[in-house]
Amino acid sequence: EIQLVESGGDLVQPGRSLRLSCVASGFPFENYAMHWVRQLPGMGPEWVAGITSRTGGAGYGDSVKGRFTISRDNAKNTLYLQMNSLRPDDTALYFCAKDRSPSAIQNNFDHWGQGTLVTVSS
């Protein structure tokens, strides 16, 4: 069974940093691109970042570019999101999501975690 388990969400003050983790199991993690998607309650999802399977090439949403960094450790089956210079509008439930197809990134998300809550407030 494929599982994605996020952690690291917390209440933090504006301007501070936070690192989210997502531990994957049930599939060959190193073969799949991975993504972070966030969502405010009652709002639509927003794609945050994606990373390719092996080369680590990454893309970012406009609102997080330059502040957030997506990375992965294939030996630990773990995806990360380093979030710096956090702002109140970064407050959301953050999901990690698995790309549908192995090898070439497809940008379709076929499995999602349960999410980890990030609250940015003074």
Place this chain on the structure above:
Amino acid sequence: AIQMTQSPSSLSASVGDKVTITCRASHGIRNDLGWYQQKPGKAPKLLIYATSTLHDGVPSRFSGSGSGSGTDFTLTITNLQPEDFATYYCLQDYIYPLTFGGGTKVEIK
């Protein structure tokens, strides 16, 4: 960034009805469009990718199409079932940043 305009934002329908949801891209995205279903308190679920390809296990009452222009897309649900009442989102995966539509909430009439 490519803007995805989804309509309607909500609709009411009855079990057995046919429902149509549309998504319009601000620029051409070929057929790089997916549809997701989300129920309260749950993560979104992939229904359709590449405009019209059903993801594994998705019932055939769901279908997707595009106008050929690369800007206009449709999700159709025929014979609406009780478990289909949810919010639906389109997602363009043509170019970064990936962008979602605003969502369509399908409610029980």
